[in-house]
Amino acid sequence: MSQELMIASRPDFITELLPSARRTALLYHLSYLSLAKFPSLERILRERALETQILFGSSEVLLLKCAATSKNLVSTLLPGLKAAVEKDKSILAIKSLEKARAWITEIVDKVEQMVDRYDKHNQSVASCTSDVIKEKSETEKKLNEVNVAIKKLENDVKQDEEQLKQNSEEIRRIDATMAQLNQELQECIRQASRKRRRLGFFTALVPFVGPLVNAIFGANIDAGLAAKIKALSDQLSQLSTEKSKLRNKEWTIHIRLTTLQLKLASLKIAEGIIPDPIHLKDVQTCLSRIQQILIQIMKFWETVSVMLEALKEETFANEHFIEDSEMKEIFLESITTAQKHWKLFGEACLYAKGIFSLQNKSAYLFLEISPSSLSEKEWQKRYDSVIVELNKISPDPFASKPTAAIAQ
Structure with a gap:
């Protein structure tokens, strides 16, 4: 039984990272503009935004580390394993694997530290949000009569927020179902690989779902197991499509909601009220999403x-492995295929690193000018410009970039 399955061909965690990073700076910019004429709040927000910029610079370094490790696997580890097998040197192979694990342990430690930094930074942004809310309540006391237009916009905003909440809950439900199905699929893959040496080597070298499933269907495995794998794969593909649609819907609601919030902010500013710090809350959401992606x-x-x-333990600890010509040939083929997938993954990490680099260098230049100093016309021009940029952000920045799917 041999067939190609339509499974996502890119790393989901990198895909979701980029829009969140891009959106964060723009939401800061909107918050900054909303706080025009409130200098103490401007100063607090500027400090939080600069902290985020520094954090993104560190994230850029981390992604570069991921890309470098992928490159080392392609250029050093896998060729080293190939040479060790060809020369019947199991000790050399074991040393190569131990070196690779040392690289990876270093990455895991650095990512863990980065997760903690995002957690602490998000708390400081939450504190900034609280300061804005406190100041907002003071200014609202000065208003005797709420504008009818403000009430209507507030109702529209609430409706969109409820839609967004429902959409997010549906995405979480799909994520939970996909996690369970992925676990079942991984177990089926392990069962299949235990029965075929070729699959066993390939599974040990390629942590990407799509290539693994396609390799299994090309190996004439047990019909019952094959049927189960296909059913799980089909379910995952369907759920992935549903999730993609929900992500697009989420983005549409975000854009519409942002427009409504901007109109509401403009009206409240005109009345002398500080707008709700909704964009700062969105910043917190983006930072939390990035933190969760780092955990992935x-x-x-x-x-x-x-x-x-x-x-290392199951293959190279067995001295008979290097004497079996058929097994050696199968293993060498697996290495060649693994190199291709790791190369694509490294390229995806480099692309994401580039996004963080741009965010770090240019996305926060707006902090150099106080919004209080802007004329009404210039203020509106900047507001409109940020909205245009927000609308350009795609929930799928890899739409034209084929990369390797990750086993999660």
Whole structure:
């Protein structure tokens, strides 16, 4: 039984990272403009935004580390394993694997530290939000009569916020279902690989779902197991499509909601009220999402580490392996295929690193000018410009970039 399955061909955690990073700076910019004529709040927000900029600079370095490690796997580890097998040097192979695990352990430690930094930074942004809310309540006391237009916009905003909440809950439900199905699929893959040497080597070297499933369908495995794998794969593909639609819907609601919030902010500013710090709350959401994605990256590398350890213990600890010409040929083929997938993954990490680099260098230049100093016309021009940029952000920045799917 042989067939190609339509499975996502890119790393989901990198895909979701980029829009969140891009959106964060723009939301800061909107918050900054909303606080025009409130200098103490401007100063607090500027400090938080600069902290975020520094954090993104560190994230850029981390992604570069991921890309460099992928490159080392392609250029050093896998060729080293190939040479060790060709020369019947199991000790050399074991040393190569131990070196790779040391690289990966370093990445896991650095990602863990970065997760903690995002957690502390998000708390400081939450504190900034509280300061804005406190100041807002003071200014509202000065208003005797609320504008009818403000009430209507507030109701529209609430409706969109409820839609967004429902959409997010549906995405979480799909994520939970996909996690369970992925676990079942991984177990089926392990069962299949235990029965075929070729699959066993390939599974140990390639932590990407799509290539693994396609390799299994090309190996004439047990019909019952094959049917189960296909059913799980089909379910995952369907859920992935549903999730993609929900992500697009989420983005549409975000854009519409942002427009409504901007109109509401303009009206409240005209009345002398500080707008709700909704964009700061969105900043917190983006930072939390980035933090969760970093946790996924950490788990991914931990999985790779376990795979390499198993490869060392179950393959190269067996001296008979290097004497079996058929097994050697199968293993060498697996290495060649693994190199291709790791190369694509490294390229995806470099692309994401580039996004963080741009965010770090240019996205926060707006902090150099106080919004209080802007004329009404210039203020509106900047507001409109930020909205245009927000609308340009795609929930799928890899739409034209084929990369390797990650086993999560």
